[in-house]
Amino acid sequence: MANAIDRKIVDDLIKNEIGFITTVPCKQLAGVIEVLDQSNQVMHVPSNKEDEGMGLCAGAYMGGKRPCIIMQNTALGVVVNTLATLIQFYQIPLPMLISYRGEVGEKVACQVEMAVHTKALLNQLAIPTYHFSHADQVGELDGILKHTQMAKKPTAILTDARFWGSAQ
Amino acid sequence: MIRYDILKTLLPIISDTLVVCNIGLPSQELHKLDDQPSNFYMLGTMGLCSSIGLGLALSQPQKVVAIDGDGSVLTNLATLSTIANNVADNFVLLIIDNGSYGSTGDQPTYAGRKTSLTAVAEACGCENVVECSAEETAGAVKAALASDQMTVIVSKCESGNVAVDVIEMNPVVIGDRFMNEVRRQNSGG
Numbered sequence: 001m002a003n004a005i006d007r008k009i010v011d012d013l014i015k016n017e018i019g020f021i022t023t024v025p026c027k028q029l030a031g032v033i034e035v036l037d038q039s040n041q042v043m044h045v046p047s048n049k050e051d052e053g054m055g056l057c058a059g060a061y062m063g064g065k066r067p068c069i070i071m072q073n074t075a076l077g078v079v080v081n082t083l084a085t086l087i088q089f090y091q092i093p094l095p096m097l098i099s100y101r102g103e104v105g106e107k108v109a110c111q112v113e114m115a116v117h118t119k120a121l122l123n124q125l126a127i128p129t130y131h132f133s134h135a136d137q138v139g140e141l142d143g144i145l146k147h148t149q150m151a152k153k154p155t156a157i158l159t160d161a162r163f164w165g166s167a168q
Numbered sequence: 169m170i171r172y173d174i175l176k177t178l179l180p181i182i183s184d185t186l187v188v189c190n191i192g193l194p195s196q197e198l199h200k201l202d203d204q205p206s207n208f209y210m211l212g213t214m215g216l217c218s219s220i221g222l223g224l225a226l227s228q229p230q231k232v233v234a235i236d237g238d239g240s241v242l243t244n245l246a247t248l249s250t251i252a253n254n255v256a257d258n259f260v261l262l263i264i265d266n267g268s269y270g271s272t273g274d275q276p277t278y279a280g281r282k283t284s285l286t287a288v289a290e291a292c293g294c295e296n297v298v299e300c301s302a303e304e305t306a307g308a309v310k311a312a313l314a315s316d317q318m319t320v321i322v323s324k325c326e327s328g329n330v331a332v333d334v335i336e337m338n339p340v341v342i343g344d345r346f347m348n349e350v351r352r353q354n355s356g357g
Contacts, residue, residue: 058219063228082213085212086213
């Protein structure tokens with residue numbers, strides 16, 4: 001069930017002219033995806049896997065739409081090559097709104113196994129990374145989206161269980 | 169006929185059309201035959217040609233041909249379900265199916281053995297799937313572009329490559345030139 005923070009996130013995306021969004025779902029992101037599907041201002045194309053999604057985003061960008069991908073941090077295990085050889089090599093601005101599973105508040109032990117690699121992978125790829133652990137930090141999203149367009153880079157917005165929990 | 173021969177027959181049809189071309193030899197061969205601002209060459213990222221093509225077709229109204237390969241589509245097989253469920257009638261996916269990984273030494277793919285990409289595309293829900301011979305390919309692409317219906321073409325051809333140079337263009341130049349062409353076509357220029 002979507003709440004105010006889900007609407008705030010989608011409002012910020014639309015305000016920043018994000019016109020194409022692909023998603024691979026996560027429980028924490030269900031509200032955002034629900035709000036997205038109610039909007040007629042943004043095209044939502046779900047993808048099966050995140051590297052496929054980044055291919056869709058690259059095409060959308062060249063077609064004149066600002067893209068965004070919504071995914072779990074576990075997907076970083078899938079997209080390293082695509083980030084390096086497509087998104088970074090061709091300088092495509094791509095905000096990645098990421099559910100940061102496996103952080104404090106996580107209930108599934110296996111999620112911690114990728115959580116411990118998440119920031120290291122993003123750091124290795126030199127991707128600007130922002131970690132939201134309290135709902136108040138959502139106010140930074142607008143600036144991060146603008147920064148992404150300016151820099152023409154992928155950026156990572158990690159949203160953990162405390163962020164979503166404090167937004168209830 | 170090998171892929172290079174098919175590309176030659178396609179030139180009169182696709183030369184001015186927005187083309188997203190698969191990584192490796194397909195892009196290098198197209199670049200050698202007919203370098204155009206309307207060509208987007210993939211320099212890396214195996215498997216994503218069809219996804220880039222679909223994203224482009226969904227985001228603007230000009231016609232888009234993605235020239236993909238059987239090995240690449242097998243790498244990203246779920247793309248056929250995404251294509252089927254997000255219909256873009258300005259999109260033609262041409263799978264040059266030579267049953268081999270041409271850029272890496274012609275190792276056989278499963279599409280050259282038991283797996284039918286035509287059947288997979290149909291099972292994924294793609295509504296216009298055409299399997300044709302190499303000789304029939306140019307006609308099939310022409311008909312697909314004229315039909316205003318999203319079409320997946322599986323062109324069964326022989327395995328083989330020609331000697332071509334690596335593309336030395338900067339990726340940002342490839343992208344920028346292509347995006348300018350997309351804008352030009354969409355402004356009626």
